[in-house]
Amino acid sequence: MTIPLTREDCAARDAADPLAPFRDEFVLPDGVIYLDGNSLGALPRATPARVARLVEHEWGQRLIASWNEAGWWDKPRTLGALLAPLLGAEADEVVVGDGTSVNLFKTVAAALWLRPDRRVVVAEAGNFPTDGYIAQGVVDLVDGASLRMVDVDDPAALAAALEPGDVAVVLLSHVDYRTGILRDMAAVTEMVHAHGALVVWDVCHSVGAVPLALAQTGVDFAVGCTYKYLNAGPGAPAFTYVARRHHERVRQPISGWHGHARPFDFAPEYEPAAGASRFLSGSQSLIAAAALEASLELWQRVDLAQVREKSLALTDLFVAVTAEAGLECVTPAEHERRGSQVALRHPDGYPIVQALIARGVVGDFRSPDILRFGFAPLYLRYVDVYDAARALVEVVTSGEWQDPRFAQRAQVT
Numbered sequence: 001m002t003i004p005l006t007r008e009d010c011a012a013r014d015a016a017d018p019l020a021p022f023r024d025e026f027v028l029p030d031g032v033i034y035l036d037g038n039s040l041g042a043l044p045r046a047t048p049a050r051v052a053r054l055v056e057h058e059w060g061q062r063l064i065a066s067w068n069e070a071g072w073w074d075k076p077r078t079l080g081a082l083l084a085p086l087l088g089a090e091a092d093e094v095v096v097g098d099g100t101s102v103n104l105f106k107t108v109a110a111a112l113w114l115r116p117d118r119r120v121v122v123a124e125a126g127n128f129p130t131d132g133y134i135a136q137g138v139v140d141l142v143d144g145a146s147l148r149m150v151d152v153d154d155p156a157a158l159a160a161a162l163e164p165g166d167v168a169v170v171l172l173s174h175v176d177y178r179t180g181i182l183r184d185m186a187a188v189t190e191m192v193h194a195h196g197a198l199v200v201w202d203v204c205h206s207v208g209a210v211p212l213a214l215a216q217t218g219v220d221f222a223v224g225c226t227y228k229y230l231n232a233g234p235g236a237p238a239f240t241y242v243a244r245r246h247h248e249r250v251r252q253p254i255s256g257w258h259g260h261a262r263p264f265d266f267a268p269e270y271e272p273a274a275g276a277s278r279f280l281s282g283s284q285s286l287i288a289a290a291a292l293e294a295s296l297e298l299w300q301r302v303d304l305a306q307v308r309e310k311s312l313a314l315t316d317l318f319v320a321v322t323a324e325a326g327l328e329c330v331t332p333a334e335h336e337r338r339g340s341q342v343a344l345r346h347p348d349g350y351p352i353v354q355a356l357i358a359r360g361v362v363g364d365f366r367s368p369d370i371l372r373f374g375f376a377p378l379y380l381r382y383v384d385v386y387d388a389a390r391a392l393v394e395v396v397t398s399g400e401w402q403d404p405r406f407a408q409r410a411q412v413t
């Protein structure tokens with residue numbers, strides 16, 4: 001499809017957009033074009049009432065009865081079942097709970113235990129920092145284990161890291177949080193398996209933006225968060241995918257009572273539950289789970305192929321219109337290598353992003369020089385993206401970002 005390059009063309013695309021009705025299902029502040037849904041997704045309109053019902057009725061009136069009556073005990077599994085279609089997984093392969101960082105710890109350790117004759121964890125240099133920090137934490141705990149960092153966008157470097165035959169597990173992100181590069185999940189998974197290793201994919205920046213086929217692709221483990229494209233709210237629970245072929249043998253180190261086969265036996269010995277449930281540990285916030293449930297109910301009605309198509313069209317549009325600003329585009333032009341974001345590079349990226357925010361266009365800045373814009377196709381219109389792109393061109397070409405007030409750094413960038 002051709003890229004709409006006038007505001008009228010964009011309005012016409014919005015009128016024909018099959019996803020357009022979803023916009024009304026979100027709370028969007030007036031005067032804001034939100035290009036940060038890859039950091040914290042917008043609030044679904046259904047969420048406040050769903051959370052209020054949990055607090056006022058399930059908790060307030062029904063108290064402990066809700067563990068059975070409202071399905072509280074099974075929430076990590078029932079929410080996992082709602083997530084499964086978005087991941088290309090079966091219901092018993094996904095559980096919801098804890099955060100991405102904790103789930104990275106559990107899955108990397110689990111993979112090391114599944115390959116006892118191998119002690120190397122390969123992790124991605126340049127990944128979101130928590131992934132590398134957690135991998136380091138795991139190898140520090142396991143006798144003889146070590147970490148090998150590699151540039152996963154260089155196939156020769158990844159092959160060389162796998163060559164010695166000592167790698168137990170490779171941990172990498174499907175979409176790079178900074179550059180927006182989308183990795184070839186099938187090809188990398190196949191290469192890792194050909195070398196006898198297992199793979200943990202971090203899908204934080206692809207779930208809800210790129211259709212996933214974890215089971216079909218042969219992925220061993222995947223983790224991701226639900227507060228980015230899935231719109232489940234700040235600090236919402238994360239998820240863990242465990243391929244069914246590993247269910248019998250796999251174990252994980254945070255072996256708490258929620259992952260026990262018969263938790264209400266209160267037995268002295270740990271015995272893991274069947275399926276991905278053994279990746280559960282302890283009690284979770286049911287209030288946060290209610291917000292996730294409201295957003296996942298919305299996602300059941302979404303066609304991910306339409307999301308992907310619109311995401312590529314919106315990113316094409318943004319790249320084309322902002323070209324006039326003359327910033328280097330770091331995100332690949334090829335669709336098959338692009339997630340749902342655009343990263344532009346400029347040494348003064350921080351004040352430029354602040355000047356844009358002052359105009360109501362919210363993106364973010366990632367050190368050292370990346371201006372990052374995320375595109376959530378459920379609530380962004382083509383005209384929004386056009387207006388945001390024009391605003392960026394004006395901010396850069398007018399020099400308005402040079403105002404000293406835009407240089408002051410806040411705690412969260």
Ligand SMILES: *Cc1c(COP(=O)(O)O)cnc(C)c1O
Pocket residue numbers: 099100101102127128130131173177202204205225238
């Ligand atoms: C957002 C993100 C995380 C977040 O980890 P939390 O434990 O939820 O803070 C981890 N990894 C990647 C790649 C991310 O993009």
